[in-house]
């Protein structure tokens with residue numbers, strides 16, 4: 001193999017194809033730290049993104065995840081009108097056995113060395129305690145506990161944003177955004193899902209819930225007066241809205257033909273298994289899709305607010321803006337006859353290009 005060609009999927013192959021501004025590999029033998037920080041774009045501001053700790057099978061898998069996640073953060077910030085860029089970090093390891101104070105603080109030193117171009121927050125496998133350790137080494141971290149001046153748990157804000165996305169879709173489809181009597185299936189009733197069920201019931205929607213955790217399913221169903229549905233045949237039922245709030249990839253070539261819902265709008269990241277293929281399939285089937293990175297931006301909005309002095313009221317207002325942003329995307333999707341995810345990408349890319357131009361002019 002010549003030095004000019006890289007093996008498909010290899011670390012160098014992925015880097016050669018990516019459009020990231022900076023990718024930093026962090027390694028420390030003493031603490032066992034192996035991490036990658038990817039900064040995708042800082043046109044709009046410093047790159048903000050979570051730190052995920054996960055047992056990746058290969059280093060190439062870890063790189064692929066961090067490149068994809070950081071790019072999504074760029075689009076999420078851009079479409080939400082935030083003055084932030086997109087970045088993300090992954091630590092390779094088992095969060096239940098490999099995580100130590102020293103490892104998190106060593107990782108914090110790597111973030112410090114990036115001089116504010118990357119700001120992190122919690123993600124899968126990390127929590128507010130870990131953010132506290134990072135904070136001991138650098139100021140460039142959000143999501144620290146409320147007792148330390150942070151914004152605390154972002155999931156109520158994330159759920160509020162998803163509610164706004166659902167209401168915007170309901171308005172587009174039914175002509176008014178009342179949720180009274182609308183049927184909504186929430187798949188995954190964890191931190192975001194449970195908050196969403198609460199908000200939906202307050203608006204008198206008929207809520208159906210499913211989760212792989214039976215105890216949680218029964219508890220949440222009873223607490224909010226929702227109906228529990230088996231996770232295996234959730235898509236066999238007819239709902240107005242399917243709200244995926246667990247894992248990604250549930251909207252795919254196998255599930256779309258079975259779907260009887262009018263709308264898909266939930267918090268899960270990367271809901272479409274393949275954005276191009278499945279975005280187009282939804283458009284052709286007439287199912288409205290609220291782009292995941294737009295309506296689940298509440299977590300990022302929460303971090304953004306923390307950076308500028310946290311105010312719950314202002315944060316809620318920013319989350320409420322997701323309603324008009326979703327309506328813009330759906331209208332562009334309808335008028336240009338393009339998938340909603342593509343319409344969202346175009347709007348986000350235009351904001352970045354416009355700001356890049358004005359930044360280049362002084």
Ligand SMILES: NC(=O)c1ccc[n+]([C@@H]2O[C@H](COP(=O)([O-])OP(=O)(O)OC[C@H]3O[C@@H](n4cnc5c(N)ncnc54)[C@H](O)[C@@H]3O)[C@@H](O)[C@H]2O)c1
Nearest residue numbers: 154155158188189190191192211212245246267268269299
């Ligand atoms: N927490 C946030 O602030 C936030 C912000 C933006 C996006 N998200 C995304 O929203 C989703 C949910 O996040 P969360 O913080 O509520 O997670 P969580 O871990 O608290 O809850 C996930 C729930 O989904 C259930 N679940 C897992 N696999 C399932 C399956 N196959 N079918 C049905 N249920 C399943 C789990 O049992 C759990 O109850 C994730 O994709 C996350 O990336 C979260």
